[in-house]
Amino acid sequence: MLVFVLVGVLVLVVGGCVCVVWAARGGPRWVRGVALATQAAGELVRLSGRRGRRPGSDRLGSDSDA
Structure with a gap:
């Protein structure tokens, strides 16, 4: 069932x-x-992703860039 939903999206x-x-x-x-x-x-998805981040989490050299 999940496959059909993902294919639909x-x-x-x-x-x-x-x-x-x-x-x-x-x-x-x-x-x-x-x-x-x-x-x-697409703009709403982009803004919702940005809203959930902590300030400064996208800086160069952070642990998430490894």
């Missing part, structure tokens, strides 16, 4: 990326809407 991600590229080349209105939603979701 992968299909949505790949489809969203295709829509972003297609919209950049002047696709139809619905493609631009999907591309906008994909970019907004």
Whole structure:
């Protein structure tokens, strides 16, 4: 069951990326809407990952770079 969920998420991600590229080349209105939603979701994921970090944890020479 978990495999089907992961495959579904992968299909949505790949489809969203295709829509972003297609919209950049002047696709139809619905493609631009999907591309906008994909970019907004990506931005939310990026911001949520940044919010969970401690200040200074991404400095050079930290233990996580090993």
